Amino acid sequence: MHLFRSARQRSLRDGAHELAHMEAKALGYFARHPGATQSDMxxxxxxxxxxxxxxxxxxxxxxxVDATVDEQDRRITRLALTPAGQAMHAALHRDDGRLAEAALAGIAEDERARMMALLDRVRTNLAAQSD
Known part of the structure; x- marks a missing residue:
């Protein structure tokens, strides 16, 4: 995972996007949750x-990112990606897909499924430890 994240960081820093890690994460969040608030983030x-x-x-x-005032409660500001933000998020998503495919090259579909099941078990085990 460290090598994957390092490669992603390099592409963010050195690529055409010039985004910091948290900026990319925020774009992803608002792409998945248009209209979310700063408090939600x-x-x-x-x-x-x-x-x-x-x-x-x-x-x-x-x-x-663009901000609009909530129609029901004018104290709340809703945030969403602009068309430029949507385009950048789509480009980042494509870059991540290429990186993931490179990372999984030569690994058969059944092996990928087994790996995902094992990683899910690791996540479940770690989540149980934090409770």
């Missing part, structure tokens, strides 16, 4: 409010 990411506020401000300044 704080709860999801486990980061402090100030860090998330700076992150969102940067993404808005770059034209990747």
């Amino acid at each position: 704080v709860a999801h990411a486990g980061r402090d409010k100030a860090q998330v506020a700076r992150l969102i401000r940067t993404l808005r300044e770059r034209g990747l």
